[in-house]
Amino acid sequence: MKTIQKTAIALAASGLFATAAFAQTAPAAAPEAPEVSPVTANVTVTNDYRYRGISQTNYQPAIQGGFDYAHESGLYIGNWNSTINWVANTTNNGVRAPVEMDFYGGFKKELIAEGFASDFGVLQYYYPQSGSYPSYTMLNPNTTELYVAQNFTFGPVTGFVKVNYSLTNIFGIPNSGGSFYPDLTANYDTGFWGISLNGHVGYQYVAGQPATSSGWGGSTPNNISYTDWKIGATKDFGGGLSLAASYVSTNANPNWWSTYTGAGGAANGSAGRPGAVVSLTKVF
Numbered sequence: 001m002k003t004i005q006k007t008a009i010a011l012a013a014s015g016l017f018a019t020a021a022f023a024q025t026a027p028a029a030a031p032e033a034p035e036v037s038p039v040t041a042n043v044t045v046t047n048d049y050r051y052r053g054i055s056q057t058n059y060q061p062a063i064q065g066g067f068d069y070a071h072e073s074g075l076y077i078g079n080w081n082s083t084i085n086w087v088a089n090t091t092n093n094g095v096r097a098p099v100e101m102d103f104y105g106g107f108k109k110e111l112i113a114e115g116f117a118s119d120f121g122v123l124q125y126y127y128p129q130s131g132s133y134p135s136y137t138m139l140n141p142n143t144t145e146l147y148v149a150q151n152f153t154f155g156p157v158t159g160f161v162k163v164n165y166s167l168t169n170i171f172g173i174p175n176s177g178g179s180f181y182p183d184l185t186a187n188y189d190t191g192f193w194g195i196s197l198n199g200h201v202g203y204q205y206v207a208g209q210p211a212t213s214s215g216w217g218g219s220t221p222n223n224i225s226y227t228d229w230k231i232g233a234t235k236d237f238g239g240g241l242s243l244a245a246s247y248v249s250t251n252a253n254p255n256w257w258s259t260y261t262g263a264g265g266a267a268n269g270s271a272g273r274p275g276a277v278v279s280l281t282k283v284f
Contacts, residue, residue: 041067042080046279049082052181052204053228053250055271056084056100058259066102074109076121086259086271087127087141087172097127097141106147115153122146123164125171141172159186166207173224175208187234194236198246201229226252226272240283249274 042065048055049062056062066080080102087097106121125143149162164181173179183202190196209222232246250257252272259269 038071039067039069041065041284042281043284044279044281046277048275048277049084050248050275050277052202053226053230053248053272054252054257055259055275056082056086058085058271059275060085070108074107075105076108077103077105079103084127087129097129099128101126101128112150115151115158117151119149119151119160119162120147139169139172139174142168143170144168145170156189156191157186158189159184170206173206173209176206178207180205180207194238196234196236198232198234198244199230201227203227223253224256226250226257228252228272232277242281242283243279244281245276245278247274248277 044064045061046064047061048059049057049064062083064080064082066078068076068078070076082100083098084100085098102123102125104121104123106119108117108119108121110116111118123145125141125145127141129140144167145164146167147162147164149160151160152158160183162183162185164183166177166179169176170179181202181204183200185198185200187199188197204226206224209224228248228250230246230248232244234242234244236242250272252270254270254272257271259271
């Protein structure tokens with residue numbers, strides 16, 4: 001569940017050619033800068049796929065990857081995928097979805113000033129599944145969200161403020177259309193050895209929930225909404241290769257946000273407990 005945002009890619013400028021004076025041999029034309037491709041791809045390996053602070057892999061490793069196309073007008077589309085295992089437990093009556101596929105598109109442009117790109121788009125989370133959902137379990141996890149973001153740059157500090165708004169139920173939670181997720185992310189370039197410091201805080205508000213609920217762990221107060229946060233660092237090795245390490249935590253209620261590592265895939269623990277996440281990414 002990840003959105004890769006990019007500014008529009010500028011095309012290379014043409015070189016100027018010098019002409020010879022008198023009858024001397026003309027100098028060679030200045031070489032043109034190579035065109036930058038509007039298409040990029042990425043692949044990541046990580047020890048734990050966390051999305052909005054919640055583990056999507058029951059604290060197990062994941063392989064991820066995708067591609068993006070960005071037009072010089074500011075329009076872009078992309079796809080991102082990850083292995084998961086949270087849609088695979090006894091409460092779902094055998095339904096399984098081993099992969100998450102995200103499809104997104106939007107418009108991103110520096111409308112305010114240089115370094116302050118505005119971003120508007122739509123994001124579809126898709127889980128190719130086997131099996132079907134009986135009426136008494138979670139709903140289909142496929143989710144559609146709109147998002148708006150404002151990027152910022154203040155010297156060595158960059159980041160964005162973003163809000164996602166769901167048009168459908170989110171990730172199989174009944175009556176949760178209209179949920180939203182505000183997100184503040186900031187990065188500080190230390191100027192030392194390609195290292196930047198990273199920070200994030202977000203709040204997942206889940207709409208349409210009663211004051212108390214009787215499903216997923218018995219009768220409990222409705223405190224399904226939660227806050228997540230992250231602190232970490234990223235090392236840029238150059239050539240599109242980077243290593244990131246972070247400490248992630250939430251105050252998510254484990255009665256709602258559970259891992260499924262018990263006997264037969266039963267829920268038996270919190271999916272939002274504190275932990276370290278390490279990932280290696282290559283962008284092509």
